[in-house]
Amino acid sequence: MQSSNKQWLVCEDTDEMIQATCIEKNRDSNNKIVSYKIKSKSGDIKTIPTNDLKNAIKNNKITINNLTLTSDNRLLEHKQIRYPKSSETAYYNRNETISICHGSSNIIEHPIFGEGEKTNDYGLGFYTVFESEEELAKEWACSPFNNTYTGYVNRYKFNTNNIKTLNFDKMNIIYWITLTATYRKPNIDQESLRLLQSRYLIDTKMFDCMCGWRCDDTFSKIITEFINNHCTDKAIEEAIRLGHLKQQFVLISRKSFNNIHSHRYGTVKDFKKYRQRFVNRKAEADNALNECIKRNRNNGKYLDDYLGAIRNEL
Secondary structure, eight states: OOSSHHHHHHTTTOSSOEEEEEEEEEEOTTSOEEEEEEEETTSOEEEEEHHHHHHHHHTTSEEETTEEEOTTSOEEEGGGSOOOOHHHHOSSOSSOEEEEEEEESSOOSSOOTTOSOTTSTTSSSEEEEEGGGHHHHHHHHTSTTOOSSOOEEEEEEEEOTTOOEEEGGGSOHHHHHHHHHHHHOOSOOHHHHHHHHHHHOOOGGGOSEEEEEOOOHHHHHHHHHHHTTSSOHHHHHHHHHTOSSOEEEEEOSHHHHHTEEEEEEEEOSOHHHHHHHHHHHHHHHHHHHHHHHHHTTTSSOOHHHHHHHHHHHO
8 A cells, every 4th residue: 555645545556445444533632533543454554634534435445344424424433332232133133034014005016125205214214014013004004194095004024034133122212212313303403413413323224124113293292302302211212112103114225125025915994993093093102202201300311411421422
């Protein structure tokens, strides 16, 4: 490799991306990070200014195994995120076939990777429930957002071989709060959210599927309350574990879409009944949420507690 930082990043003698590790952060007198000391796979060490490193990662000239460039152009240390152990993230760690359901106003024979809403709970993906929660899929199919008054439950078999699934039930609730706030974009203080993201935002590209709680309008409101420092994390955790909204299983990688097979579907026979169930479930969640907020005024952490700890680490 060449001696200058620029040439080291461009790697003139090869088109291959440089693989390296960040071994030290350098700060100025105001404690701001101004450069990173990087060690390449071959053992060479260079000190690279922050902006140069960001550009190199963005342009695929270098990959750092413990640093990630986020969508809003921040360098995020992997070690700052307390991922669960591999045995916990592999929600299905055997080669087995499971049954999943998707409620919709449409018959969806082949879910298409990359379609959907970017502002869903966990971003783009195919949102399903396990077969044991098929009644919930029927409610989704008949929700007030369905103006066709015809609902379908699409059923699939899904092979879990070599599929890496993040299970939010194994993690601190703050990770779920941060991710759903990032994607659903509630009306919250953006500076507080960015600071929270610097410590707790999970890189979903590390996973094929995600298993976790739904985040409807009710829980968007409580996340807004949390980010605005008006309720504790324990209030949210208690509310979601009451089970009114249930859990969802979301396919997010191309590999996971390729593991879907054996499509069947059925028409929801009593549309009005399941629409009412949808409405009732939301009302129950609203009531439970308000009670959880009251019970946990002095129990758990507020946003300011998290932000204070993050600032102390910087």
